[in-house]
Amino acid sequence: MDTLGLYIHIPFCLRKCAYCNFVSYPDRLGDADQYIDALIDEARFYKKLLQNRVVNSVFIGGGTPSLLSPAQMKKLVCALQAITPWKNTEITLEANPETLNEEKLSAFSKLGINRLSLGLQTHENAVLHDIGRGHKWETFLYAFETASRFFNNINADIIFGLPGQTLQSFGETLSRLIHISPAHISAYALKLETDTPLFKRYSGVDDDADREMYHLAVKILTGAGYTHYETSNFAKPGFECRHNLKYWVGEEYLGLGAAAFSFLKEDGGHRFGNVSSLDDYLQCVMEMKRPISENVYITGMDQIIEYIMLHLRLKKGIDFAEYQRNFARDFTSDFGEAIHITQNAHLITVDCKGIRPTLKGFDLQNTLICEFIKNL
Numbered sequence: 001m002d003t004l005g006l007y008i009h010i011p012f013c014l015r016k017c018a019y020c021n022f023v024s025y026p027d028r029l030g031d032a033d034q035y036i037d038a039l040i041d042e043a044r045f046y047k048k049l050l051q052n053r054v055v056n057s058v059f060i061g062g063g064t065p066s067l068l069s070p071a072q073m074k075k076l077v078c079a080l081q082a083i084t085p086w087k088n089t090e091i092t093l094e095a096n097p098e099t100l101n102e103e104k105l106s107a108f109s110k111l112g113i114n115r116l117s118l119g120l121q122t123h124e125n126a127v128l129h130d131i132g133r134g135h136k137w138e139t140f141l142y143a144f145e146t147a148s149r150f151f152n153n154i155n156a157d158i159i160f161g162l163p164g165q166t167l168q169s170f171g172e173t174l175s176r177l178i179h180i181s182p183a184h185i186s187a188y189a190l191k192l193e194t195d196t197p198l199f200k201r202y203s204g205v206d207d208d209a210d211r212e213m214y215h216l217a218v219k220i221l222t223g224a225g226y227t228h229y230e231t232s233n234f235a236k237p238g239f240e241c242r243h244n245l246k247y248w249v250g251e252e253y254l255g256l257g258a259a260a261f262s263f264l265k266e267d268g269g270h271r272f273g274n275v276s277s278l279d280d281y282l283q284c285v286m287e288m289k290r291p292i293s294e295n296v297y298i299t300g301m302d303q304i305i306e307y308i309m310l311h312l313r314l315k316k317g318i319d320f321a322e323y324q325r326n327f328a329r330d331f332t333s334d335f336g337e338a339i340h341i342t343q344n345a346h347l348i349t350v351d352c353k354g355i356r357p358t359l360k361g362f363d364l365q366n367t368l369i370c371e372f373i374k375n376l
């Protein structure tokens with residue numbers, strides 16, 4: 001049976017962080033019970049699909065899913081498992097440190113949740129306060145240490161390029177993290193979104209500083225035994241995120257909830273997304289309608305473009321044999337000139353099996369991808 005990833009979006013937060021443009025509501029937690037009912041109803045719309053696949057990864061993201069009470073989480077997890085059992089499934093829960101305590105962590109782990117993704121962002125309390133986060137380094141440390149008694153697979157999210165952050169202070173964040181040694185670390189460049197309060201008062205770091213911080217993350221984390229397996233993701237061996245890998249290698253996933261996206265391999269490739277407004281989502285499901293607002297079918301050359309764009313985010317890059325199996329075409333014939341140009345520019349390495357981006361290739365990812373796509 002084919003495998004499937006399941007993404008569940010929980011759009012509730014305690015407050016809105018200054019840089020955030022995710023679909024999250026700081027004042028709607030009172031709607032959580034109704035929302036969980038809607039998620040379960042939406043899953044029932046996909047009963048046939050869910051029963052014809054093995055769900056081998058679940059990602060409960062947000063928002064702040066750890067705001068749900070253990071009873072609410074249990075209702076959601078048990079109802080979904082009644083539709084499709086989760087066996088040997090990686091089940092990730094995104095969590096904010098200030099929402100966790102021992103009782104919750106114990107309850108979540110008893111439900112079968114086996115991976116925790118904690119939002120740290122930085123160890124600097126003044127910076128955390130400035131960007132609107134509700135925790136301090138000490139809060140994170142308590143959450144991490146308590147969680148470590150229940151979970152052996154914990155991710156920490158950090159951001160570089162934040163206001164007030166320096167190369168040295170970012171290095172200190174990295175050092176503190178490798179000292180406590182989470183299984184997985186995601187290090188993202190700050191993305192300044194136009195509709196956020198931070199955008200109005202901060203223009204970000206320049207490209208050189210941004211790259212210096214990125215290179216420092218790569219150096220410190222790989223030096224500490226983490227594999228740099230995707231542009232922004234680092235894992236101890238065997239702890240790569242199974243669910244997120246599905247997004248990059250083009251495997252199937254179903255998204256439930258407001259603003260959740262799905263990808264199925266029907267008719268070439270079918271990507272569809274749910275309405276992003278919480279009220280619109282609840283209304284649609286109440287009327288027994290699928291809450292879909294976007295439908296894209298990926299066919300012909302677009303499938304190849306998407307394959308290249310996603311695979312060049314991965315350290316393992318593009319495998320010639322897999323490309324041949326997927327598209328019945330020869331990669332070196334299709335892209336001989338692009339391979340030559342990007343190899344000479346030190347953006348990729350090449351051997352008889354495939355191509356892989358170098359660190360410079362990760363730095364200049366858009367240039368690298370464009371070089372391949374313009375040759376199609």
Ligand code: SF4
Nearest residue numbers: 013016017020024063
């Ligand atoms: S906790 Fe996450 S989802 Fe919620 S406002 Fe902050 S960045 Fe956005």
